[in-house]
Amino acid sequence: MKLSIWTYEGPPHVGAMRIATAMKGLHYVLHAPQGDTYADLLFTMIERRDHRPPVTYTTFQARDLGSDTATIFKDACREAYERFKPQALIVGASCTAELIQDDPGGLAAALDLSVPVIPLELPSYQRKENWGAGETFYQIVRHLAGPMERTPELSCNILGPTALGFRNRDDVTEITRILEALGISVNVCAPLGAEPKDIARLAAAHFNVVLYPEIADDAARWLERTYGQPRTKIVPMGVGATRDFVAEISTIVGRTVLTDESGLRLPWWSRSVDSTYLTGKRVFIFGDATHAVAAARISAQEMGFEVVGLGCYNREFARDLRTAAKEYGVEPLITDDYLVVEEAIAAAQPEMILGTQMERHMGKRLGVPCAVISAPVHVQDYPARYSPVMGWEGANVLFDTLIHPLVMGLEEHLLTMFRDDFEFHDHAGPSHLGGHAPTSQHEPVPVEQQAVNAANTAAANVEGAPSWHPDAEKELRKIPFFVRGKARRNTEKFAAEQGRAVIDVETLYDAKAHFAR
């Protein structure tokens, strides 16, 4: 048993819903009690979908438990089949139905329906949403994809985009454009927009583009083993990764494909002098492994930031994240406990967070700006405008996304020069973000943070630790708030190493010189 207040991922059957909702002509019969229908609103509200998710819930109640919940399932399954006339059904249990062990797969098979019925085994007490989505897609592909002749023209499938994914809609458009410019047609994009009959012809493509490994890795590996379709392993997010992705495709198809980078602006935007202020900005990155790893590469190589923290919430892809963390010299943070993430961010004292909607809230509490780069998502992550995060336009979008929360170049200098100005001070925040001023000084500090603070204070009071002279404290306050914590810690570390009992203004500047970048 584990106390949880906010979660990064829902249960695995919500992952299955993301697949079913992304597709057309597929229906999901879910053995579940009343209340599990809440999941519909994730799709209709957050994503503004104009159709109900294609899910029938059996809605059993306590009084049914003693009698016959299996009959309720069979009736719901038959009625859903008759009403919605799907090309295929997926059937499974939510967490409660898993406990009553009615075997939805067996019950549905016994109905002898004239369409394929795909049973899902999604262990609710062990696994989570992304795994559930990946497993569901894999089962659908295994059951429906048959042997096919390859298309005469060079073609591929795009695998992985789902409902409720982070910018999946526009990523598909962007990557399709890039592939078409390379002379490669898209045979099937799945699950987003695909019908079961499209899944059946997956094997006609010459190779598979794995857009989101969390969702499509298992399915793509099976297609590789079964039908000899190579798969891409590079996720085209960021300039470098998109170029590598194109190079990977050249290798797969056995000839050099040429790409058109004329719409790409990130490189010049990043090299232009205005961006100098981005140099060495300390960023903490957390999200699903795919987006976090990509954001780290973009941050380090394409924005000139310094990655001071890197983590993901999905253990299934922890290996990729650990590899990346090693490259940036940071400790990988693999956890789905948001309190642990918040502690890590507070300790790293970054100038910006690249995270999920969860980290955006942490950033508000800690007074650190945050750009959202990964699910879990919020209605704000479904913009009306075209805004992919993959491919060339995705790189442009990410450049804008990553600089938007920051105080801009000259403004930052002015803040540094005149920090006692009554309306142009630390807590005023970036002038272009009216409602987003960091207010950490005015908001109640969360309890867990109080504990951290108390621990820090206790540590600072240990015998022999240097104390601050009031003048030095005053001088410290003139340092911009977003680097003040780091300056304080560095100075204390320096003073301790030097054996100085009192930190005066001299010590402060000695430490500054010592740690100069």
Place this chain on the structure above:
Amino acid sequence: MNRPFKPEGCAQAPILKERGQREVFCGLTGIIWLHRKMQDAFFLVVGSRTCAHLLQSAAGVMIFAEPRFGTAIMEEKDLAGLTDANDELDREVERLLARRPDIRQLFLVGSCPSEVIKLDLSRAAERLSERHAPHVRVLNYSGSGIETTFTEGEDACLAAMVPSHPETEASQLLIVGALPDVVEDQFLRLFRDLGIESVHCLPARRRDGTPGIGANTRYLLAQPFLNETAKALDRRGAQRIAAPFPFGEEGTTEWLHAASQAFGVSDSRFASVTDAPRARARAAVARVAETLNDKSIFFFPDSQLEIPLARFLARECGMRPVEVGAPYIHGEIMAPDLGLLPIGPVLSEGQDVDLQLDRCRAQRPDLTVCGLGLANPLEAEGLRTKWAIELVFSPVHGYEQAADLAELFARPLRRTERLAV
């Protein structure tokens, strides 16, 4: 004013009972408002990842402050042996209370999985109560979807609180049901002005405000979904004052008047206290009713507020209810409102959502009140909708909120008129 509730209106109307897929929340959802209402309470759901995800999603946006609720998520090993689950629960509670010394009441909330594996939370609550008394009172109730529908969670919570209240012989009025603080304060002022001396609220905002209950306690339900709580109060000897629910000018007047009669308030005093706010409410509602007049409305079942709201919209705003669906209809509690609801609409109890959607599409009402899972899909079919959940998340009771309540229904209609895209 002194209206006897004789069988009229929809009091004897047939009820269409349906059984099938329900597009409703489970009782856990009530935690979203209950944890704000009771400022020293923590709600610990003993459940699955689904429960945690529901609470997070139903809250819509995450609440910035650390919420006073959480989920003890059961894992594979908890399902293997119940002794372990109890030890685990004790450990989590221990950690929680250590971290939150401000918590004085802890609710262990049962969920579908905890009910199915028969984890006995009442024994756990007893055990933990002994351990943490007197600082913390530990109670339990079930908010599981197999036993409770949406607002029934609040009912179960309040019903669980009733036995823990002290005994009192004092003559007093108890207002039952979680109300927004602003509304509660308005009602308390009105009762004070009416001369009813001792008025308390269940739930109290803090544990030290817990009112006594006894044979001289008369209570008014402020919410229509408190069937079990009413039974628990009756068992303590308290007497229910039957009244329509305080929505709109008429409902609020009848509700206040029923209490005034029970406490011997004179008609002249009643008039002197209520005439001004009544006139204010009528005038304010009338302005909004221009948009609503003669529009048809269809209620999908959600919070059990449907019948009193349909009564308000029909009698004060001129709307035409075509179907009024409720998850449950408790005849006795609902009788005064049913008696006032004009004959006409289909009354339905329970749900088979696909069949109900078919009826809704056939009727093509001007406004459909439904849950968030149905709203956008119906809008896409050209039907205007009102999210039902907003009705339990907004101050809508009483005189001063009557026009706000009407406005919640008028806004989608006015928006349609305004948009030219």
